[in-house]
Amino acid sequence: MPTSLCAPLSAPLRVWSVDLTDDRWDEDAAAARLTPGERAAADRGVAAVRRRRVLVRAVLRTVLGDLLRLAPADVPLEVRGGRPLVRSARRGPGVSCSTAGGLALVAVAPRAGLGIDLEPAGPGPEGDEWLAAPELARLAGRAGEGTGEGIERTRAWTAKEAVLKAEGTGLRRDPRTVVTPAGGRGRLGSWWLAPLPVPAGWVATAALDRRWDPARVRVRPLTPERLR
Numbered sequence: 408m409p410t411s412l413c414a415p416l417s418a419p420l421r422v423w424s425v426d427l428t429d430d431r432w433d434e435d436a437a438a439a440r441l442t443p444g445e446r447a448a449a450d451r452g453v454a455a456v457r458r459r460r461v462l463v464r465a466v467l468r469t470v471l472g473d474l475l476r477l478a479p480a481d482v483p484l485e486v487r488g489g490r491p492l493v494r495s496a497r498r499g500p501g502v503s504c505s506t507a508g509g510l511a512l513v514a515v516a517p518r519a520g521l522g523i524d525l526e527p528a529g530p531g532p533e534g535d536e537w538l539a540a541p542e543l544a545r546l547a548g549r550a551g552e553g554t555g556e557g558i559e560r561t562r563a564w565t566a567k568e569a570v571l572k573a574e575g576t577g578l579r580r581d582p583r584t585v586v587t588p589a590g591g592r593g594r595l596g597s598w599w600l601a602p603l604p605v606p607a608g609w610v611a612t613a614a615l616d617r618r619w620d621p622a623r624v625r626v627r628p629l630t631p632e633r634l635r
Contacts, residue, residue: 419619420516422523422603423629425466427459428509431631434458437465440479440634463504463511465634467491470515471502488575490522503572505611512603512611512626520616522573523603524565528610531560538563539586559590561610566591566600569614573598592621 438446438461449460468479471493475482483494484502493499501521503514514523535543542563549556566587571577585595591612592601601621603611613624 418623418625419519419617420514420521420613420615420624421470422512422514422613422624422626423466423470424605424626425462425511425513425629426509427462427506427511429631432458432462433631433635434461437461437634440465440468442480442484459506459511462634463506463513464491466511466513466629467502467504469633470513470629471500474500474515489577490572490575501573501615503569503613505568505572507609510606510609512605513629514613516615516619519619520573520598520614522569522571522598522614523611524568524572525605525609525611526561526565526568528558528561528608530557531564537567537582539583541586545589558610562591562602562612563587565610565612566595566614569600569612570595570598573614573616 441461441464445464449457452460465479468482468484471482472479484491485494491502491504493502498518501516501519503521503523505512505523505525507525507527510525512523512525514521546556546559549559567582567585570585571580571582574580587595588600597616598614599618600612600614603613603624604626605611
């Protein structure tokens with residue numbers, strides 16, 4: 408096994424990026440790492456959706472298998488509230504995935520609640536109905552900055568989504584009740600938020616339920632060779 412994957416989790420958070428547009432992915436080999444139930448769920452999507460589901464879940468099972476010293480299909484993953492969890496007698500690693508366009512992120516944190524979200528860098532979601540009053544005021548102060556204002560909006564959205572994923576509530580909770588700190592960095596209730604160092608053109612945020620140092624986090628590309 409590659410040492411970089413199976414080494415103990417000394418960093419507070421480990422993140423891998425997955426280029427879903429790479430035509431070298433072997434979708435059949437990836438699907439072989441899934442459980443029958445996961446393959447059935449993936450098969451219910453159209454071709455592009457199936458590909459995304461298969462590759463992201465196979466990558467998650469692969470990195471967890473390396474870290475836990477298990478075969479990918481033997482990793483005790485379950486889906487609860489729409490999010491993947493590792494079943495464990497003690498608190499297992501927190502896991503979270505996010506996909507936007509042709510890029511996906513897969514993240515693992517030791518003994519921590521975790522949520523991540525990835526979005527294209529841009530103007531952010533349309534409308535203001537998802538923003539809380541303090542966020543509206545903050546954005547109003549950046550009006551006219553063009554790209555800067557758009558990135559701040561996108562950052563606010565990724566921070567909200569990261570918290571909602573970590574909680575397991577998703578958009579069943581009104582996003583206006585999640586009031587994000589400026590720049591998506593800081594504490595929000597029991598969650599500690601910070602941006603992730605993703606490639607140019609993307610914005611991503613992670614939420615952990617303990618304090619962590621984003622300077623110690625790298626986003627490592629995971630290539631198709633890892634699933635062969």
